[in-house]
Amino acid sequence: MTKDQIFEFFRRMAEHNPEPETELEYSNCYQLVVAVALSAQATDVGVNKATRSLFAKVETPQQMLDLGIEELTRHIKTIGLFNSKAKNVMALSQLLVDEYGGDVPDTREDLVRLPGVGRKTANVVLNCWFKQETFAVDTHILRVGNRTGLAKGKTPEQVEAKLEKRVPQPFRLHAHHWLILHGRYVCKARTPECWRCDLVDLCSFRKKVLEKPKGR
Secondary structure (H helix, E strand, O other), X not given: OOHHHHHHHHHHHHHHOOOOOOOOOOXXXXXXXXXXXXXXXXXXXXXXXHHXXXXXXXXXXXXXXXXXXXHHHHHHOOXXXXXXXHHHHHHHHHHHHHHHOOOOOOOHHHHOOOOOOOHHHHHHHHHHOOOOOOOOOOHHHHXXXXXXXXXXXOOHHXXXXXXXXXXXXXXXXXXXXXXXHHHHHOOOOOOOOHHHOOOHHXXXXXXXXXXXXXXX
């Protein structure tokens, strides 16, 4: 994509959805960290279903420690990899209490020290809570970046670096949310719904599905 095409790409996204938000449910920064950590290899819908009753009881790292790993595991047992995720949540909660006074840090360097928190999770927290211009590249953004020609790369890190260079203002704050939602609901993995995509004329994908398959 050219610079002009990229600007128009995001302009249309902004026009359609001016204030995009994560679909994860949370009421404070700590709950956001936990929800994002739990969302690895799981859907936001599945995470929300598991965390509604959990977050009704737990709002702070200390409350999570008081709850205990057995009770936490019971709450999240419907989520994939729940045993290892439960251990990570307890460990990150302990670290937050011991070294950060129970507060979630606002730098990537500190966030990735937390067990179960990688670069992508840190970027989500920095963007959603601290309003920093970060690009949390998941499978959806990796796919959309490569398909459209917006930001090509073989790894999330490569795509993130391209987005850092290519996404213009005033779209940088919301860019990763727009791309995630586009990949989740329009530019789908198996069959991209190009026939209803508002960005199809800007996209360089060679195998566009311009007619709606029968039965859909």
